[in-house]
Amino acid sequence: MKSNFPIVLSFSGHDPSGGAGIQADIETLISHHCHSVSVITALTEQNTSNIQHLIPQNSADILAQAQTILEDMQVNVIKIGLIGSEAAASAIHTILESHPDIPVIFDPVLAAGGGKMVTNAPLIDLINQKLLPHTHILTPNFKEARLLTGLTSMKDCANALLNKGCDYILITNADESIEPLRVSNTLYGPDEILLTYHWDKLPYQYHGSGCTLTSSISGLIAQGLDPLAAIDEAQHFTWNTLEKAYKTGKGQHNPKRLFWMES
Numbered sequence: 001m002k003s004n005f006p007i008v009l010s011f012s013g014h015d016p017s018g019g020a021g022i023q024a025d026i027e028t029l030i031s032h033h034c035h036s037v038s039v040i041t042a043l044t045e046q047n048t049s050n051i052q053h054l055i056p057q058n059s060a061d062i063l064a065q066a067q068t069i070l071e072d073m074q075v076n077v078i079k080i081g082l083i084g085s086e087a088a089a090s091a092i093h094t095i096l097e098s099h100p101d102i103p104v105i106f107d108p109v110l111a112a113g114g115g116k117m118v119t120n121a122p123l124i125d126l127i128n129q130k131l132l133p134h135t136h137i138l139t140p141n142f143k144e145a146r147l148l149t150g151l152t153s154m155k156d157c158a159n160a161l162l163n164k165g166c167d168y169i170l171i172t173n174a175d176e177s178i179e180p181l182r183v184s185n186t187l188y189g190p191d192e193i194l195l196t197y198h199w200d201k202l203p204y205q206y207h208g209s210g211c212t213l214t215s216s217i218s219g220l221i222a223q224g225l226d227p228l229a230a231i232d233e234a235q236h237f238t239w240n241t242l243e244k245a246y247k248t249g250k251g252q253h254n255p256k257r258l259f260w261m262e263s
Contacts, residue, residue: 005035006222007073009066009102011092012081012211013042013054013109019254020046020208021082025215027257031237032219037073039065041092042084042118048207049251054118059087066095078102079218080131081211082109086123093130103136103221107214110144124148133165137227139214141172158188168193168227172213174201187231197232199239206242207252213238 008029015021022038029036039062045053069075078096083089096104108127110119128148132138138161140148145157158169168189187195216234225233241255248254 005033006076006219006224007035007037008077008079008215008218008222009069009075010036010038010079010081010215010218011041011062011066011083011088012038012079013044013084014040015044015046015208017047017207017249019048019248019252020211024208024211024255024257025079025081025218028212028215028237029219031257031260032216032223034076034219034222037069037075039069041088042082044082047251048247048249048254051118054084056085056088059085059091062088063091063094066091070095070099075099075102076222077218078104079215080104080106081214082118083123083127084118086126089123089126089131093126093134096131096134100134104131104134105137105139105214105218105221106131106135107139107210108144108148109210110147119147128164132161135166137168137170137217137221137231138166139170139172139210139217141174141210145169145171154186155188158186162188168231170217170231172210174209185235187228189227193228195228197235199235202239202242202245204245205252206245207254209238209242209255212241212255212257 010025013021026036043055149157149160151157161169170187172185174183183199183201185197216237220230241257244256244259245253
């Protein structure tokens with residue numbers, strides 16, 4: 001019997017500590033009743049505090065794995081996270097060019113939660129030139145939006161990213177919020193749609209919160225929600241995973257993406 005679960009293809013890195021990357025995608029997509037298929041773009045030496053070392057995967061293998069999956073399955077959504085290399089970005093671009101009807105949800109991971117940079121100027125150029133024109137929903141934090149555009153104003157960053165071809169930009173701002181008790185995320189989109197979402201600020205730092213948010217949006221889009229509903233509901237889901245987060249190591253807390261399993 002063929003499954004009725006929508007299929008989401010994730011391009012992202014492997015986090016051996018289990019907090020972010022492909023594992024975060026899989027747990028989140030399971031939570032949204034989706035079938036997760038994945039291509040690992042990079043291995044990492046990583047713990048709950050930071051990435052120590054990035055090990056990009058062969059771009060020909062990335063391309064072959066994705067093509068093999070797409071020839072076999074009807075993928076509903078493509079989710080992109082950590083890319084890891086210019087060659088990987090080019091391989092992903094080839095996939096997006098050949099499957100223009102699949103919506104792309106992109107979390108532009110440019111630095112680890114602990115601050116380690118996982119990109120460079122040529123990769124940022126490729127993201128701008130080759131990936132953003134195919135992106136339906138982009139979910140940078142404010143620092144990533146500035147790195148992608150070279151601009152300083154949030155609105156200017158969003159407009160620049162929209163002009164590169166993205167349909168919607170959700171800029172998160174938890175790391176730089178100046179309000180002690182509140183976090184605000186801001187959505188920009190067609191016809192200058194502007195919504196600001198306010199959330200109670202939680203007490204810790206979290207490992208894989210961006211992966212969780214973008215994967216949640218991906219799963220909800222795959223389930224047929226419109227972008228505004230998916231973006232809203234995904235933030236509720238992510239906040240719940242953070243409110244129930246748990247600690248496994250010496251660094252950041254892990255979002256509890258399977259919180260719904262508790263009685």
